[in-house]
Amino acid sequence: MHSSDFEYDLPPALIAQHPLPDRAASRLLVLERSNGVIRHARFRDIVELVAPEDVLVLNVSRVIPARLHGTRGPGSGTRGPSGAAELLLVRELPDGTWLALGHPGGKLKPGRTVRFGNDSAVEVVEVLGGGLRRIKFVGALDAPATLARYGEVPLPPYIRRPPRPEDRDRYQTVYAAHDGSVAAPTAGLHFTSELLERVRARGTAVAALDLHVGPGTFKPVEVDDLADHVMHAEAYAVSEDAAATVNERRQAGGRLWAVGTTVVRTLESCAAADGSIRPGAGETQAFIYPPYTFRAVDRLLTNFHLPRSTLLMLVCAFGGYEHVMGAYREAIAEGYRFYSYGDAMAVT
Known part of the structure; x- marks a missing residue:
């Protein structure tokens, strides 16, 4: 495929400049990747989407005031x-x-x-x-x-305002634990502590890993042929406990929900041929774009991403190119808020 295949026109007014007062009040576009069916919900409805036998995997890297x-x-x-x-x-x-x-x-x-x-x-x-x-x-x-x-919070360039004191809290997940990122793993920004407790109360397992997000996450693919793109490297760590939790749940028939593209890249980098996760630490330069066969991830929570970005390409690889680009067109028509402080989508 070509990078130009991942262009789309976004009205500037839909680029979220501020977070919503309530994290979990963000809208959630739910895309069924098997048939392209779309429905609209709120992020707090994730409790009804994730089953008790599933496992939710979070990136607990913390944004530093870089x-x-x-x-x-x-x-x-x-x-x-x-x-x-x-x-x-x-x-x-x-x-x-x-x-x-x-x-x-x-x-x-x-x-x-x-x-x-x-x-x-x-x-x-x-x-x-x-x-x-x-x-x-x-x-x-x-x-x-x-x-x-x-140090200041390293807000992305499409947020066209100076950082504010509240960004130190809001451009950070509530479960961030380990310093190292210079951009937020934005899919997790929608979770509140109370919402995570509701997920756990249903019996769903929650596992954590680290991938320290670098500035390359905002860089568009500048070459036309995707095979010529050189992916930036990012450091990751997957503990033995996290790998064991994921493997036990999937072997028992549960689905793995990746909270964000950073989790997808980490797990796919650590996955064996049978889809089991191997613990370890290192750097990944995984560049995932269509067509790609996923070994480790069954469901994806993510935000809406920039045109020509490697993040959009990953989502298209997971949800199907036509389905995902169609979902983006519908999100624009419905006035969804885009990018880091914007709304979310669930690809099921």
Whole structure:
């Protein structure tokens, strides 16, 4: 298939700029992938869709306040005027340095420093491909302390407003546990603690894994032939307990509900030929697009995704290209809210 097959026109007014006051009040488009039948519900109705024998799998990665605004300084061996700079921290490397995206890129050369307040600074160590830089913290504050004091929630570029204090709570799932993501696993934003308790009360198992979402999640596929696309890598971890819970439920006839495309990519990366999940940790570059045979996932909860995005391609692989693109057209006609703070769909 071609990336142009995944284009669609979205009125800008349907791009959600703010979350709803009640997480679970989001609309839910339910798509039956066997026949393309669509029905409309609310996210809180998920309790009626998930059966007692099923297992719900969550991504418990926590979004870090990864965006930093600072002032450029000369640094070791460099000259040049000061000015504003922005960094988006991506992940820490084993040697204690960090990968980061920087702006303005042309000004952030090796040896250049960026200061945050009077007690924190980073130095550019190396310029890498794809706009990335390797940086090290050289001020009084280390990375966690700097992010806690100066970091902003890394809202996606289609949310055209500055971050607000409430975004620290709302651009985060209620069950987030382990720091590492620079974008939210958005399908989970609709769950409240009370809604999860109702799911558990029905007998449904809930399992957790980690996939730390990187900035590449927002990047459109720029090549026409999907086979030429190079997928970004993201770190994941699946515990022995989570794998055992998933395997026991599926072997007993229950269905696996993946809460988000990040869960799908992780489980498909860890699945054996028979569909069983193997525990472990590593990085995945899984790029899932039609046609694809899923081994581990039976049902999918997800948000509405950007045109030409790898996320939309994954959903089309799961639900069927014609069915999913038709569902997007209906969602637009019905005024659904799109993207991170928008509504959800269940592909059953």
